Amino acid sequence: MFHRESGVFKTTYSADMALYPLPIAKWTVAVLALIFVVIVPLTVHEYYLSILNLIFIAIVGALGLNILVGYTGQISIGHAAFMSVGAYTAANLAVRLDLPFWITLPAGGLMAAAIGVIVGMPSLRIKGLYLAIATLAGQLIIEWTINHVPAISGGAQASIQVDRPSLFGFSFNTQGSLYFFLLFFAVVAIVATLNLVRSRIGRAFVAVRDQDIAAEIIGIDIYRYKLLAFAISSFYAGVCGVLYTYYFGIANYEQFQLIVSIDYLAMIIIGGLGSVLGSILGAIFVTLLPIVIRILMENVGSLFFTTAEMANVISGLRLGAFGGLIIFFLIVEPEGLNRLWRNIRSYFRVWPFSY
């Protein structure tokens, strides 16, 4: 039943890079598809669908950040700012020009990619902490610009209302229909990333991360690939921002503040740097954590705190828990949940024998 290979029998590079290393992988994908496309939307309550929807959006953003930080090794604290660029681009196009989502969504992504390349420019000269500080500046400057330029932000509240997306007259305006809308983009993002990282570009990214001087010597144009990583990562972020906008029906800069960049960093660190599965696990974990904390606090916390304090306490605990988990995983398990999952899997590979 848990049929896995008992050793490494690959004889070609293409077999090593295959998307489906074993026949069972195809079956796994088929079963997952059946669960998510048919069973879940038919059986799951609307409230849980809304959680799944948030997870799908977070997966897109986390994949993008992982391409930049996990695969290419360029740190960015400005991910949320790129999301806001995508979100406001799409919202402006949708409201002012009345464009449908299949134009605004790539437009938002491309705009974010363009801004991402500009913010990533310093990475050509500097790296490590200088780059972290430069992207932090990018985040703050973009946040400030959106907040202070009414032409972008749509006036007083710095927020723009948009209609829910629609296709051929069908409007995705319930959690159930948005579920399919977001599932589609999450799957596209996952498949695209899986293919990206096993392509020439993905291997170049990893080479730049592991040893940039060696990468340059073997003929990788590191400037180009660093900027490309920023562009791709920001494109994902922009799409993620557009999805948030359509999901909530509003583009609001408060969804894209510095704190959100930290949420996404937490996702990829907890999930596992440089891993697609890790991004997904991290997105699930970080989206579920505040919900668990809220449920816990509503049941237990009422003994210690008044109702008025509760909102502050919950958001504080949430942030504190993220911080604690980031540090915990960095110290104890730098490869994140992805590593834990691999450990479990390799344990069952030879189960019930010890080796």
Added chain:
Amino acid sequence: MSEDLGFLFALLLNGVSIGLMYSLIALGFVLVYKATDAINFAQGEFVMVAGLIVAMLLSFESVPLAVAVAVTLAVMIGFGFGLERVVLRPLLGRPVVAVIMATIGLAAILRGLGPVVFGSETRAVSLPIGDEPIVFGPASLPPIQVAGAVVAIVFFLAFSWFFKRSRMGVAMRAVADNQQVAQAMGINVERYFALAWAMAGVVSALGGIVWGSMLGVDVHLALVGLKVFPVVILGGLDSIGGALVGGLIIGIVESLAAGYLDPYVGGGTKDFAPYVLMILVLMIRPYGIFGKRKIERV
């Protein structure tokens, strides 16, 4: 003096005093980076925690100011030592990115749990220095800014004495210069790492007191920490003098932007101009004015 010049003078004076207060916080960042090569993204949160502690102590009426300051200093020193031991030491030798993210995580913990522990309302830190503006020629400053500037200057003098003359200071410079050689000369490197974090705690305690009494203490006090980055990038990450000069420049730029640009763009340029300046410095001279030129080119 004409009115325009008087306005300029007032802006410059304000910028210098605010800038000195920035340098005080930036000093904590520079001390840690210089000695341990770790980047502290939680410097603003340190300041916030110190502010929260001093505000809480002062809210008990029987506690005199001197005791509150002393307790805050002691707590922050302990905090610095503990932090180095629990978070930073396990990360020794790991990539710089891991340390950056650990301090970001630390910032999130402090910012999240600070209001839960100490309450989320804005508290005042009242220092016994009155509210009468102190007049300097055509301009005047609120006394807290003068006090903050004086504290900053005193501490810069104290730290430059410490690094030039005291045994510990010289040892710390040796550690900063080359950890292995320092170790070979019998210096306990790990102890000096801890000491550097404790000194960051001291500076943050003072920063928390002066900034807290100027802005009021709540979670937004941590945002002061974001201004540390332009200051240290401009001055050079590993230069104490650079922190001073960078702070002054950022303070003056902010003040001038607020005075001359705000009327045209509707406010808020003082939260914008320092970062633009910082990006320019990063592009042109990433090691800053006084920083060591050991930055890795790629």
